[in-house]
Amino acid sequence: MSTADLITDIYERLFRAFGPQGWWPGETPFEVCIGAILTQNTAWSNVEKAISNLKAAGVFDPEALLEVDHSTLAAMIRPAGYFNQKARKIKDFLSWFKEVGGFEAMKGMETSALRESLLSIRGIGPETADSILLYALGRPVFVVDAYTIRVLSRHEIIGPDANYYDVQSLFHESLPPDPQMFNEFHALFVRLGKTRCMKRGPACPDCPLETLPGYPPIVDRP
DNA sequence: CCCCAGGCGTCCA
DNA sequence: TGGACGCATGGG
Secondary structure (H helix, E strand, O other): OOHHHHHHHHHHHHHHHHOOOOOOOOOOHHHHHHHHHHOOOOOHHHHHHHHHHHHHOOOOOHHHHHHOOHHHHHHHOHHHOOHHHHHHHHHHHHHHHHHHOHHHHHHOOOHHHHHHHHHOOOOOOHHHHHHHHHHHOOOOOOOOOHHHHHHHHHOOOOOOOOOHHHHHHHHHHHOOOOHHHHHHHHHHHHHHHOOHHHOOOOOOOOOOOOOOOOOOOOOOOO
């Protein structure tokens, strides 16, 4: 079985097991951008609390949010953790957003150029930039996260030293550039990450990847 | 009490 | 380049 076939097989297994995930769990492209920053190494349930606070305060738009001072913003996003760092990241993103000309201008930019520009913002790394490209703008960019690398590594589809770009290239070379499919696939990896078989302890008996080469997926299971 | 979550920047070798 | 560390709350 080729690597491309294995990846396609993983997608089909996950989709069969979990069904469509309906990502991104936000209503607007702007909400995707703010959510992508707030969810860095943070449970989504905590991000929801932070976004609720912003909406309740009536500042959940690019112009108003930029006017909120640092400590006020930090207090409002407190449930999402790392609030001082994330308040700064949001401000830096909003300054960039205003400078570049908003979503209309972003839509006119080439994906690679837009990606580079997003990465130049302090606090926007590869996963956050790619989340914005895919989930806010519908670009065919595969979002890699810790779960993705963990799964592929533990099934020995990639080496233990593979980095973000190695893994992203693998998906880009193995799959057609279909934003809807990339959308679903990444969401399914996250969904798998919430299951028992991705954590320490006994494997889950009905893991969708159970019969894949390299199972059990958690090789460092105690 | 513990571990972990949809990362990222900095520092240091 | 890449590993260790700080950042912080909330849920299991």
